[in-house]
Amino acid sequence: MASLNITFPDGSVKVFEHGVTPMEIALSISEGLARNCVVAEVNHRVTDLTRPITEDAVVRLITWKDPEAHEVLLHSTSHVMAQAVQRLFPDVKVTIGPAVENRFYYDFDAPVPFTEEDLGRIEAEMHTIIAEDQPVTRREISRNDAIKFFEELGETYKVEIIREIPEDETLTLYSEGDFTDLCRGPHLVSTGKIPAFKLLSVAGAYWRGNEKNKMLSRIYGTAFPSKKELNAYLLFLEEAKKRDHRKLGKELDLFEISEAIGQGLSLWFPKGAALRKRIEDYWYAEHRKRGYEIVQTPHIGKADLWQTSGHLGFYKESMYPVMPVENQDYYLKPMNCPFHIMIFKRRQTSYRDLPVRYAELGTVYRYEMSGVLHGLMRVRGFTQDDAHIFCTPEQLNDEVEKLLQFSFDYLRAFGFEEYEVYLSTKPEEKFVGEPLLWEHAQESLSKSMKKMHIDYKVDEGGGAFYGPKIDIKIKDAIGRTWQCTTIQFDFNEPERFDIVYTGSDGEQHRPLMIHRAIMGSLERFIGVLIEHTAGKFPLWYAPVQLVLIPVSEKYNEAARRIAGAAITANLRAEVDERNERVGYKIREAETMKVPYMIVVGQKEEEEGTVKLRQQGGEELDLMTVDEMVAFLKKTERERS
Numbered sequence: 001m002a003s004l005n006i007t008f009p010d011g012s013v014k015v016f017e018h019g020v021t022p023m024e025i026a027l028s029i030s031e032g033l034a035r036n037c038v039v040a041e042v043n044h045r046v047t048d049l050t051r052p053i054t055e056d057a058v059v060r061l062i063t064w065k066d067p068e069a070h071e072v073l074l075h076s077t078s079h080v081m082a083q084a085v086q087r088l089f090p091d092v093k094v095t096i097g098p099a100v101e102n103r104f105y106y107d108f109d110a111p112v113p114f115t116e117e118d119l120g121r122i123e124a125e126m127h128t129i130i131a132e133d134q135p136v137t138r139r140e141i142s143r144n145d146a147i148k149f150f151e152e153l154g155e156t157y158k159v160e161i162i163r164e165i166p167e168d169e170t171l172t173l174y175s176e177g178d179f180t181d182l183c184r185g186p187h188l189v190s191t192g193k194i195p196a197f198k199l200l201s202v203a204g205a206y207w208r209g210n211e212k213n214k215m216l217s218r219i220y221g222t223a224f225p226s227k228k229e230l231n232a233y234l235l236f237l238e239e240a241k242k243r244d245h246r247k248l249g250k251e252l253d254l255f256e257i258s259e260a261i262g263q264g265l266s267l268w269f270p271k272g273a274a275l276r277k278r279i280e281d282y283w284y285a286e287h288r289k290r291g292y293e294i295v296q297t298p299h300i301g302k303a304d305l306w307q308t309s310g311h312l313g314f315y316k317e318s319m320y321p322v323m324p325v326e327n328q329d330y331y332l333k334p335m336n337c338p339f340h341i342m343i344f345k346r347r348q349t350s351y352r353d354l355p356v357r358y359a360e361l362g363t364v365y366r367y368e369m370s371g372v373l374h375g376l377m378r379v380r381g382f383t384q385d386d387a388h389i390f391c392t393p394e395q396l397n398d399e400v401e402k403l404l405q406f407s408f409d410y411l412r413a414f415g416f417e418e419y420e421v422y423l424s425t426k427p428e429e430k431f432v433g434e435p436l437l438w439e440h441a442q443e444s445l446s447k448s449m450k451k452m453h454i455d456y457k458v459d460e461g462g463g464a465f466y467g468p469k470i471d472i473k474i475k476d477a478i479g480r481t482w483q484c485t486t487i488q489f490d491f492n493e494p495e496r497f498d499i500v501y502t503g504s505d506g507e508q509h510r511p512l513m514i515h516r517a518i519m520g521s522l523e524r525f526i527g528v529l530i531e532h533t534a535g536k537f538p539l540w541y542a543p544v545q546l547v548l549i550p551v552s553e554k555y556n557e558a559a560r561r562i563a564g565a566a567i568t569a570n571l572r573a574e575v576d577e578r579n580e581r582v583g584y585k586i587r588e589a590e591t592m593k594v595p596y597m598i599v600v601g602q603k604e605e606e607e608g609t610v611k612l613r614q615q616g617g618e619e620l621d622l623m624t625v626d627e628m629v630a631f632l633k634k635t636e637r638e639r640s
Contacts (some may be wrong), residue, residue: 001356001524002017002018002147002329002463003015003016003018003054004017004018004020004053004054004055004056004057006020006025006056006057006058007054007056007057007058007059008058008059008060008246009058009060010282010623014028015052015385016028017084018054019052019053019054020043020052020053021049021050021053022029022037022039022040022047022048022049022050022051022053022059023037023049023050023112023189024426025040025059025061025113026040026049026061026452031063031286033061034064034374034425035289036063036064036065036070037049037061037062037063038062038063038064038066038069038072038188038193039062039068039069039072039186039187039188040059040060040061040062040074041059041060041062041172042057042058043055043057043058044058046062046068046072046186047185047186048136048138048185048186048187048189049189050137050138050189051138051186054185056078056441060067063222064225069225070102070224071188072186072188072355073188073195073223073224073225074099074100074102074103074104074192074222074223075097075098075099075104075183075187076136076187076188076191076193076223077104077126077194077197077221077223078098078099078104078105078196078221079097079136079174079176079179079181079183080107080126080129080130080176080191080194081104081122081126081199081219081221082094082097082106082108082179082181083108083129083176083177083178083179084122084123084125084126084128084129085108085122085219086178086179086227087125087129087178088121088122088125089110089213090109091110091111091156092109092111093107093108093109093110093154093155093156093157094106094155094157094181095107095108095109095158095207095216096155096157097181098163102222102233103200103220103221103222103241104220104221104222105218105219105220105221106218106219106260107205107207107216107217108216108218108219109157109207109214109216109217110216110217111404113202113204113215113217114202114217114219115202115329116201116202118199118202119199119202119219122199122219123197123198123199126197126199129176129177129191130191130192130194131189131192131420132191132192133176133190133192134176134177134190134191134192135176135189135190136172136174136175136176136187136188136189136190136623137175138172138173138174138185138186138187138192139172139173139175139178140170140171140172140174141167141170141171142170142171143162143165143166143167143169143170143171144172146158146162146171146182146345147159147162147163148423149173149180150162150182150476153180157207157216158181158182158366161182162182162333165535172185176190176191176439177191185515189283192470193297194223195222195223195224195225195226195227195330196224196225196226196227196229196230197221197222197224197230198221198222198223198230198234198409199219199221200218200220200221200222200237201220202217202218202219203217203218203220204216204217204218204371205217205218205371206369206386209369209371209372210369211369211370211371214271215294217610222234224326227626235371236478236479239258240478240480240531241479241532242534243378243478243530243531243532244375244531245375245377245526245527245528245530245531246375246376248530248531248534248535249272249375249376249530251273251535251591252535252543252592252593253269253272253592254268254269254271254272254275254530254543255267255268255269255272255273255376256269257373257375257376257379260300263370263373263380264368264370264373264378264380264381265379265380265381266376266379266381266382266523270543271543271544272526272543274543274544274572275526275537275541275542275543276522276620278310278540278541278543279522279525279526279541280361280522282413282541283385283519285360286409286410287387290357290402290406291357291358292358292359292387293356293357293358293359293362294358294360295339295340295341295343295357295358296360296362297333297340297343297360297362298333299332299341299363299365300323300330300331300332300333301330301338301339302328302329302330302334303322303328303329303330303331304499305342306319306331306338306340308338308497309337309338309341309493309496309497310492310493310496310498311331311333311334311335311338311473312319314465315334317367318334318366318367318368319331319332319334319366319367320332320365320367326635332364332365333362333364333365334360334364334365334366335364335384335386336360336362336364336384336388337386337490337515338491338493338497339362340358340360341388341400341493341497341499342497342512343358344356344358344388344390345497345499346498347501349500349501349502349511350501350502351391351392351501351502351503351504351509353397353501354390354391354501354511355389355390355391355392355395355399356387356389356390356391357387357388357390358387358388358389359385359386359387359439360384360386360387361383361384361385361386361522362382362383362384363381363382363383363384364381364382365380365381366380367380368380376523376524376526376527377523377524377526377527377528378524379521379523379524381433382521382522382523383521383522384517384520384521384522385517385518385519385520385521385522385525386515386516386517387515387516387517388424388516389403389513389514389516390501390510390511390512390513391501391511391514392501392511392512393440393628394502394510394574395512396441396444396512397444397447397448397451399514400444400445400448400470400487400514401448401451401452403454403487403514404448404449404454404470404487406453407472407485407487407518408472408516410518410519411472411474411484411485411518413639414478414529414531414532414541415533416474416475416484416532417475418474418475419472419473419474419475420457420472420473420481421449421454421455421456421457421471421472421473422456422457422458422459422462422470422473422486423442423445423446423449423456423458423459423468423469423470424459424460424461424462424463424464424468424469424471425438425442425456425458425459425460425461425462425463425468426438426442426463426468427461427462427463427465428461430465431463431465431466432465432466432491432492432495433466433467433491433492433495434491437491438463438467438468438491439465440524441468441489441491441512442468445468445469445470445487445489449470456470461473464488465491465492465626466489466490466491466492466493467486467491468488468489469486469487469489470485470486470487471483471485471486472484472485472486474528474568476528476531476532477532477534479534480531482524482528483520484516484518484520484525484528485516485517485518485519485520486516486517486520487514487515487516488514488515489512489513489514489515490513490514490515493513494510494511494512494513495510499511499513516632535593536593536615536637537595537637538595538604538640539591539595539596539632539635539640540635540636540639541636542547542571542572542593544568544572544573544574544592544594545566545571545572545573545583545594545596545636546571546573546574546594546595546596546597546598546632547573547574547575547576547589547594547596547597547598547599548560548562548563548571548574548576548597548598549571549576549585549586549589549599549600550575550600550601551582551599551600551601551603553569553577553579554599555600555602555604555605556575556577558600558604558605559575559577559598559600560575561606562598562600562610562625562628563575565598565625565626565629566628566629566632569629569632569633571629571632571633575586576588576589581638582599586599589615590615590616590617593615594615595614595615596613596614596632597612597613597615598610598611598612598613598628599611607626608624608625609622609623609625610622610623610624610625610628611623612628612631612632
């Protein structure tokens with residue numbers, strides 16, 4: 001029998017028989033390695049440990065310590081869950097079951113939707129399947145045979161998926177015991193290799209995410225290489241649950257997504273509006289300092305505008321339906337950029353006028369399917385902290401560096417210190433603009449980040465069709481990352497709107513255009529802030545900074561005078577005049593996470609001195625009202 005040369009990551013080469021499996025290679029090294037192997041990478045493709053190797057190959061054995069192992073574990077556990085569900089509920093049809101970040105799910109067409117109470121039974125059956133240590137096998141099958149196989153099982157959803165696959169494509173099925181599913185793999189060698197798992201929740205999900213399709217039952221779960229890691233993740237989920245901005249938004253009386261108003265549309269209560277206004281004020285001040293001109297644009301625009309911009313061609317499915325007005329078609333705006341371009345076009349521009357920086361807190365409207373809406377994080381109406389910069393090619397690097405510095409300064413002001421930065425480059429096929437322009441823009445972005453010593457990853461082909469971009473993801477207090485800042489080139493709209501400037505040579509030139517959003521959207525940024533701080537906002541943007549608590553009705557007037565001094569200094573102070581006990585009012589202020597409170601009684605009225613009580617109970621030294629105001633203003637300025 002022919003032999004194969006197997007090259008390992010360290011460059012060493014060993015000879016094996018034709019058809020050797022990665023598991024046999026691992027056993028030839030040590031039994032311990034074989035026990036810890038999950039899958040293998042063969043010629044840069046991740047594959048099952050039992051799959052024969054039929055040509056010379058570079059092989060990397062993937063163990064539980066490698067990041068690729070976790071996705072394989074999650075996906076293998078999802079198959080065990082689907083098998084358990086079909087054992088317990090034979091009438092259930094299986095749809096899809098992918099691995100997502102640290103979790104997996106399967107969508108089922110169940111005659112009776114699953115409930116949280118069903119999870120215990122399903123978990124118990126999964127433990128049985130794992131104890132059975134069923135081998136997991138892979139087989140290749142033609143498209144037509146796969147259709148026949150799943151038609152006989154009555155798995156109509158699988159048949160629908162397969163019919164959309166080209167006829168000449170070979171498919172793979174994975175089987176364990178009495179369960180088989182269409183799957184690319186790879187998988188663990190047997191069900192018994194699953195170390196630790198937990199089912200998390202049930203939810204509804206439309207088939208293929210389309211609300212016109214049937215509502216399915218989705219079961220979420222997670223799995224980890226050890227019980228210790230599983231328990232750590234479950235504790236993380238508990239902490240995340242406590243920080244859920246939807247829960248805290250209700251408890252702190254900040255906002256509501258009301259069914260009466262419409263899904264994905266946020267209603268801001270007074271405290272939420274005060275929080276939002278403080279962030280807006282900071283945004284405006286920082287933009288004025290950095291040479292931006294503030295503009296304001298309409299919420300709707302004529303169809304011709306969106307035709308010119310390309311939105312009706314590329315983006316119509318995310319736009320709301322047309323609104324006919326006096327024989328003209330109008331659309332709610334999904335983006336602000338065409339309006340900013342029209343402002344730029346209003347007059348002739350010289351190279352001496354550039355760069356031009358327009359900024360707007362502009363509310364836009366995008367149709368999102370109800371299944372993906374999520375509090376403030378995914379809404380249908382939201383306010384972008386939008387800006388568009390028009391510059392010459394010579395100004396490009398300087399503008400990018402200023403943008404990056406502005407972004408990091410802005411995010412640090414809100415307590416974000418850790419970031420993941422990505423450079424997304426030209427897509428392989430669908431793109432506008434000359435490749436040379438793309439290279440120049442990508443090089444400028446890369447050069448600027450290197451000059452500023454910013455560590456970044458390259459997302460090859462991840463740019464939008466109209467230009468490369470930089471994405472900044474922020475890391476919150478419990479380690480989650482959130483997409484935030486985007487710095488995006490646009491080779492599309494300057495051409496479509498034919499915008500020009502007069503160069504030093506007297507000729508007309510096309511300016512470069514940069515889209516930019518630092519927060520992304522105000523709604524989403526506030527949602528992230530709520531979860532990052534767990535609702536304990538720092539003084540400088542807290543909706544209510546100070547609560548005055550009179551010990552009885554007799555001291556209401558004194559409390560009002562102290563609050564008045566704070567309000568005159570532009571601090572956000574309130575007096576709690578309710579006919580409740582002092583202890584109750586203090587607990588209420590703590591529950592509402594107000595940074596400071598003052599209990600007002602006879603001493604405060606007669607001596608004009610106060611004691612600030614911080615959230616959590618610590619009292620500061622006695623001070624006059626003027627000293628108290630000065631202290632709070634200083635703390636606010638320092639954004640501590």
